[in-house]
Amino acid sequence: MAYAQSKGTGYVGKGYYRVRNLTTERYIYVTDNKDYYDIAHDKEDFQGIQLWKDAAKAAKSPASVIFIEELYPGGFDLKAQGTGVYDLTGYCVNVTKKSDGTYEVSASRSGVTKFLSDDRTNSSDQGKLGTSGTAKYRRWIVDKIEATHATNYVGISPTITLNGKYYQTFYASFPFRTISPGMHVYYISDVEGDLALIQEIEDDVPAATPVIIECASANATDNRIEPLPTTTARVTDNLLCGVYFCNGKRPQESVDAYTKFDAATMRILTVADGKLVMSDNAPERLQEIMVNDYTLYEQVPAICIPANTCYFKANANTPKQVFLTSDPTAIDSLPSEKTDGGKPCGVYSLDGTLLRMTNKAEGLPAGIYIIGGKKVVRR
Numbered sequence: 001m002a003y004a005q006s007k008g009t010g011y012v013g014k015g016y017y018r019v020r021n022l023t024t025e026r027y028i029y030v031t032d033n034k035d036y037y038d039i040a041h042d043k044e045d046f047q048g049i050q051l052w053k054d055a056a057k058a059a060k061s062p063a064s065v066i067f068i069e070e071l072y073p074g075g076f077d078l079k080a081q082g083t084g085v086y087d088l089t090g091y092c093v094n095v096t097k098k099s100d101g102t103y104e105v106s107a108s109r110s111g112v113t114k115f116l117s118d119d120r121t122n123s124s125d126q127g128k129l130g131t132s133g134t135a136k137y138r139r140w141i142v143d144k145i146e147a148t149h150a151t152n153y154v155g156i157s158p159t160i161t162l163n164g165k166y167y168q169t170f171y172a173s174f175p176f177r178t179i180s181p182g183m184h185v186y187y188i189s190d191v192e193g194d195l196a197l198i199q200e201i202e203d204d205v206p207a208a209t210p211v212i213i214e215c216a217s218a219n220a221t222d223n224r225i226e227p228l229p230t231t232t233a234r235v236t237d238n239l240l241c242g243v244y245f246c247n248g249k250r251p252q253e254s255v256d257a258y259t260k261f262d263a264a265t266m267r268i269l270t271v272a273d274g275k276l277v278m279s280d281n282a283p284e285r286l287q288e289i290m291v292n293d294y295t296l297y298e299q300v301p302a303i304c305i306p307a308n309t310c311y312f313k314a315n316a317n318t319p320k321q322v323f324l325t326s327d328p329t330a331i332d333s334l335p336s337e338k339t340d341g342g343k344p345c346g347v348y349s350l351d352g353t354l355l356r357m358t359n360k361a362e363g364l365p366a367g368i369y370i371i372g373g374k375k376v377v378r379r
Contacts, residue, residue: 008141010101014069015144016174016227018058018152019078021118022102022139026051026127029063030080031247031307032257033088048088048247048257051118051127060157060220062172062308063244065145065227070095081244082173082208102139116140147179147226154227155220156183156213162271166215166223169269169309171242175207175231180224182216187238188278188312192331193360194319196239196278196312200326204231210242210310212269212324239312246307259305267312267322268305273365276324278312330377347371 011017020027032048058064067079075092078085085093091107093116098104105116117133120126143152154176158166178185185205190197198212205211215223247257261268267278282303305311312322325331347355348370355364359371361378369376 008101009144010097011068011070011095011103011142012144015067015229017066017068017145018064018143019066020058020141020143021051021127021137022141023136024051024053024118024120024123024127026053026118026125027055027058027064028066028129029058029061030066030083031063032245033081033083034256046129048245049129050247051120051129053125055151056220059151059153059155062154062170062174065154065172065174067174068142080173098139100139102141104138105140145227147224153221154225156215156223156225157220158213158215158218158223160269160271160276161218162274162276166218167269167276168213168215169210169240169311170213171208171210171244171308171310172227173208173244175204175209175228175233176225177204177228178213178224179226180216180222182214183223183225184214186212186214186326187235188212188240188324189237190328190331191239191312191318191322194322195331196322196324197328197331198324198326199237201233201235204228204233206231206233206235208242209235209238210240212240212310240310241313242308242310243305244308246304261303261305261311264316265314266305267314267318268309272321275366278322278324280314280320327377 018027029050029052030048031050034048052058063081065080068076069079070076071092074094074096076095077092085091089107091109094106094108096104096106106113114131115133115138117130117137118127119130119133119137120128121133121137145152145154147153156168156170158168160167185201186198187201187209188196189199201211213223217223243259245257246259261282263280263282267280268283270277270279270281272279283306347359347361347364349355350368350370355369361369361371361376364378366378369378
């Protein structure tokens with residue numbers, strides 16, 4: 001009855017799925033890439049795989065998108081977040097379909113077989129992957145992700161609003177295309193002074209491409225993307241850097257578990273002076289994570305880049321705020337710091353008033369200025 005009500009599709013060939021436990025209804029999320037599974041010595045570390053309830057939560061998270069492929073009869077590799085079962089454990093897993101349409105997932109070595117289960121038997125939102133669960137906690141429902149499905153889709157949940165538009169940085173291990181009207185995908189191709197040139201990706205977005213997405217609304221269901229098995233699209237001049245993980249419960253085991261924010265070397269997307277900017281302001285939100293069996297939630301111990309988002313690398317010469325522009329002439333027209341034989345010429349208003357001695361327009365309001373004898377538009 002539980003499976004019939006779940007409307008799980010089952011495995012129907014290699015592709016993108018979500019996997020949830022039959023008994024607890026918690027979905028699998030890949031939140032780190034340093035797990036291991038040593039069957040022969042009965043050792044395991046599944047801290048990088050978290051289990052969460054709520055289909056709406058799963059729909060907004062690339063960590064719940066799992067690519068499943070049968071490599072040999074009954075032997076499967078499950079991939080997500082730039083890694084996979086074989087990469088993490090050295091095993092392919094055995095997947096057995098049960099009479100009720102659910103699946104058991106196991107691995108065997110030296111005559112020992114272990115079954116993956118939800119080891120947390122309470123009703124909390126978050127579970128714990130392990131191998132000690134009883135039979136009913138070993139059963140998994142497999143749902144194929146479909147872009148038009150009522151609940152089992154992939155959607156973008158924007159955190160930035162500006163002038164009636166919605167934006168979110170995004171980083172996923174799978175290629176994708178947008179399918180909801182009103183969505184646009186951008187990347188940063190050039191930075192000069194306090195301006196960053198954004199280019200639109202009008203074709204498929206390649207796997208592992210950090211981007212800025214303009215969304216159709218504040219609701220993930222209106223901002224749907226379709227994961228693709230492959231794509232020939234390429235982006236070679238992207239200056240954004242992506243982050244898969246923000247898993248603060250295992251800082252000792254994995255240097256990749258989370259990425260601490262550093263204002264000296266990073267800029268993240270925000271709004272300033274009514275414009276989109278890459279700023280040195282710290283991220284506003286910290287992620288909630290499970291730290292052990294008894295403490296359910298704890299904030300990440302440092303301010304970190306949120307999972308599946310991106311940032312721009314800065315250096316000592318990068319302004320604190322870099323404004324985004326889609327106009328290449330705005331960057332092309334920026335003069336160097338020194339002109340006229342190497343001497344600063346200053347910044348003037350259109351009426352000839354000297355505004356500053358250097359040639360930098362950083363921090364000035366939007367408008368037209370004279371720098372080095374040329375008109376420069378600051379947006």
